Amino acid sequence: MPAASATRGKRKADDPTHEFFDGLAARGHEPLLENASGSIRFDLTGGKNVDHWVVKLKKGAVAVSQKDGKADATVSSDRAFFDRLIQGRENAMAATLRGVLNVKGDLGLVLTFQRIFPGPPGSQRRARTAARRSR
Amino acid sequence: MTGELVQILEGNTFVVSDRAGDIEASRTDPTGLFSFDTRFLSRWVLTINGERLNALSTDDLQYFQTRFFLVPGTGTVYVDAKLSVIRLREVGAGFSETLRILNHEGEPVDLTVRIEAASDFADLFEVKDALKKKGTYANRVEDGALILGYARDTYKRATRVSSSKRAEVDDKGLTFRVRIDAHDEWSTDLHVTAIDATWGGPIGEEEDVRAGHTGKSMTRGLDKWIRRAPRLECSWGPLQETYQRSLVDLAALRFSTRSMPGHSLPAAGLPWFMTMFGRDSILTSLQSLPFTPELAATTLRALGERQGTRLDDFRDEDPGRILHEMRYGEMTAFEERPHSPYYGNADATPLYVVLMDEYERWTGDTKLVRELEYEARAALNWIDEYADLQGNGYIAYKRRNEKTGLGNQCWKDSWDSISFRDGTLPGFPRATCELQGYAYDAKMRGARLARLVWHDEGFADELEKSAADLKRRFNRDFWVERGSYFAVALDPDGRQVDTLTSNIGHLLWSGIVDRSKAKAVVGHLMGKRLYSGWGVRTMAEGEARYNPIGYHVGTVWPFDNSFIAWGLRRYGFKEEAAKIAAGILDAAQYFDGRLPEAFGGYPREMTRYPVQYPTACSPQAWSTGAPLLLLRTMLGLEPLGDHLIVDPALPAGFGHLELLDIPGRWRRIDAFGRGRVQTARSSSGRWELGASG
Numbered sequence: 001m002p003a004a005s006a007t008r009g010k011r012k013a014d015d016p017t018h019e020f021f022d023g024l025a026a027r028g029h030e031p032l033l034e035n036a037s038g039s040i041r042f043d044l045t046g047g048k049n050v051d052h053w054v055v056k057l058k059k060g061a062v063a064v065s066q067k068d069g070k071a072d073a074t075v076s077s078d079r080a081f082f083d084r085l086i087q088g089r090e091n092a093m094a095a096t097l098r099g100v101l102n103v104k105g106d107l108g109l110v111l112t113f114q115r116i117f118p119g120p121p122g123s124q125r126r127a128r129t130a131a132r133r134s135r
Numbered sequence: 136m137t138g139e140l141v142q143i144l145e146g147n148t149f150v151v152s153d154r155a156g157d158i159e160a161s162r163t164d165p166t167g168l169f170s171f172d173t174r175f176l177s178r179w180v181l182t183i184n185g186e187r188l189n190a191l192s193t194d195d196l197q198y199f200q201t202r203f204f205l206v207p208g209t210g211t212v213y214v215d216a217k218l219s220v221i222r223l224r225e226v227g228a229g230f231s232e233t234l235r236i237l238n239h240e241g242e243p244v245d246l247t248v249r250i251e252a253a254s255d256f257a258d259l260f261e262v263k264d265a266l267k268k269k270g271t272y273a274n275r276v277e278d279g280a281l282i283l284g285y286a287r288d289t290y291k292r293a294t295r296v297s298s299s300k301r302a303e304v305d306d307k308g309l310t311f312r313v314r315i316d317a318h319d320e321w322s323t324d325l326h327v328t329a330i331d332a333t334w335g336g337p338i339g340e341e342e343d344v345r346a347g348h349t350g351k352s353m354t355r356g357l358d359k360w361i362r363r364a365p366r367l368e369c370s371w372g373p374l375q376e377t378y379q380r381s382l383v384d385l386a387a388l389r390f391s392t393r394s395m396p397g398h399s400l401p402a403a404g405l406p407w408f409m410t411m412f413g414r415d416s417i418l419t420s421l422q423s424l425p426f427t428p429e430l431a432a433t434t435l436r437a438l439g440e441r442q443g444t445r446l447d448d449f450r451d452e453d454p455g456r457i458l459h460e461m462r463y464g465e466m467t468a469f470e471e472r473p474h475s476p477y478y479g480n481a482d483a484t485p486l487y488v489v490l491m492d493e494y495e496r497w498t499g500d501t502k503l504v505r506e507l508e509y510e511a512r513a514a515l516n517w518i519d520e521y522a523d524l525q526g527n528g529y530i531a532y533k534r535r536n537e538k539t540g541l542g543n544q545c546w547k548d549s550w551d552s553i554s555f556r557d558g559t560l561p562g563f564p565r566a567t568c569e570l571q572g573y574a575y576d577a578k579m580r581g582a583r584l585a586r587l588v589w590h591d592e593g594f595a596d597e598l599e600k601s602a603a604d605l606k607r608r609f610n611r612d613f614w615v616e617r618g619s620y621f622a623v624a625l626d627p628d629g630r631q632v633d634t635l636t637s638n639i640g641h642l643l644w645s646g647i648v649d650r651s652k653a654k655a656v657v658g659h660l661m662g663k664r665l666y667s668g669w670g671v672r673t674m675a676e677g678e679a680r681y682n683p684i685g686y687h688v689g690t691v692w693p694f695d696n697s698f699i700a701w702g703l704r705r706y707g708f709k710e711e712a713a714k715i716a717a718g719i720l721d722a723a724q725y726f727d728g729r730l731p732e733a734f735g736g737y738p739r740e741m742t743r744y745p746v747q748y749p750t751a752c753s754p755q756a757w758s759t760g761a762p763l764l765l766l767r768t769m770l771g772l773e774p775l776g777d778h779l780i781v782d783p784a785l786p787a788g789f790g791h792l793e794l795l796d797i798p799g800r801w802r803r804i805d806a807f808g809r810g811r812v813q814t815a816r817s818s819s820g821r822w823e824l825g826a827s828g
Binding site: 031032034035088091093094097098099100102107108111112115116117118119120122123124125 | 288289290291333393394395439440441442444445446447448449450452453463464465467468469470475476506507509521535
């Protein structure tokens, strides 16, 4: 059953989720995901529509498709929430505990996958204080 | 925990009740049924005909099972009971309780048996800090069961209370109207299930069921755990008791994550720290490696899975950083606390590489080391790229989460643990000395793994060069000339924080100490100011902040001492290592083989017994692991290729010691030793090994 896409007709620039998955597909290989093998389906709800994305991982190789179907793990949430998640404005673990992100199936796979989400905008490393390296 | 409270647990689910089995928690009172850092029962009170029950005896049958023998009535001197009540409680996903009532009369009795149940669904952090709840409560009766519910937005938790016998259920409890014939009995099974009501399904059930952690299988699992560990024979009886206690407590402290069902790693402590801690899980895995190597494998995998990959100020997360603490409660869910997970520690990341190398040396499991190559490289990269906050090539810490993050990000994490001799506290970032030792060791061990497993000669050379440079600078910059020891830290201006502390023992363990300086360091460790007769104090007598019952400023920590003993062995001070072991193992006797987190730093000849530090956490994982590491140290067990070197130096009081079937890359090997190290023995009335000789 092909799901009606909530993103249809929208420009990609306004659609962080689309951009995220396109970027992921373009990467082809991701060293952070080398220990993950399996498939994750994302069910993202916007109004009455559900978008499906399936990410297949195999030793760092990443393939992305937009379809429904069986997967080793499923992640479901509201589309607006997922947009914030992949921009680093939300944290996947806290959201799972809170109940806004639902993860089913192979949790280890999803735990590995969330490593590629960015940190919160504005977070930065501490500046070094003394800047005086002893030799 | 005081003697009045009884706790049982399984995984991260535990029950703390009074001696009669009842729970009457206030907001700040740490009693109840807890699961995944949330209280699912704050009230659980049994009455018969409106009367409370009186405990005759309470038996902890297993770490997950307790039996309460009760009689009606309280407060009377004489008990002339016509009824006996037995509650057998077992923790799993929630808990189950078999309630038996025996009628000793020659005629039937009619009873109203009532169980009152309620829950405040408090987060553990709320219990600790007495905070108010923000959600709403709703109880209901459904299919003959009582459902206690709590909701805050999408966060929903529930507790289901049901019974095998029909009960009248209202929103505050279950009532049974019972007739028991003469000399007959009545029983029912009560089930309490903790539920994640957002998605449905019991919390913890998935992993508990898959790991076989239910009912009788838990007892079988424990038997198997003990059978698989090496067998100990020793002519000094107390060691047998301590060893058995350690193995059982270690089993109780096993924690499974939902991402790796069926595998477990050591949680930090019972009951408040039944979760993953980077530092505690790693150090306990190191201590127990010769006995239960599977804990180390799971620790490496689970911490690797959750390794930091981004900058996140709230969580003090950096790429490559190993987590500090993971929590699952409401405050973490709503980001009122940063534990999802929180990364604010400066030692777990280098220690992660240390554990990986030590694990490979014992087990030969190069497959896992290959699998975690990315994580190990990221950890090594963190040391130089993200931890050098003073800009001088040393690991230092300063939290970015100023509100709920940790100030001291080393194992001595209390506010006053790091100070100058005059008591002044240094500013941040702080570079404590043991962190530099761990960094040195991580680089050296990383180089070995790079050569052996990752086949990257260039990386290995680079790491060794960097390690040698670190060692050279460290021995110059941290060495306090006046006293001939290493400063506990450098302050943000690069000044030596010159207090004498037990941290210098960890430096020996890491190998960062120049050979020429080792003797002076050992002199301090075994000298009057640091050595109490039971063990090495966290801070030396005579320092401004020294206090024999101050958490990190004078108490003796068994775990600390086990690593110091390992360090002493590393530099060839066998007899001193044996003396440390003797003192700590003597102390263990006073706690029935279960070493507390810390005990007082009073001189041994003054108190004659180790004064326990008042703490709520027992058993504590790294205290449980201490006797294991001490055994390894005394026997001088050291893997060399596919062989295990045995080079014992045991206190004379041990007599004969055998450790049989030590697992490793050699499959199974036995180690034997005889006590030859003389220790001065006092006449305490106990069969003690003695210490300061």
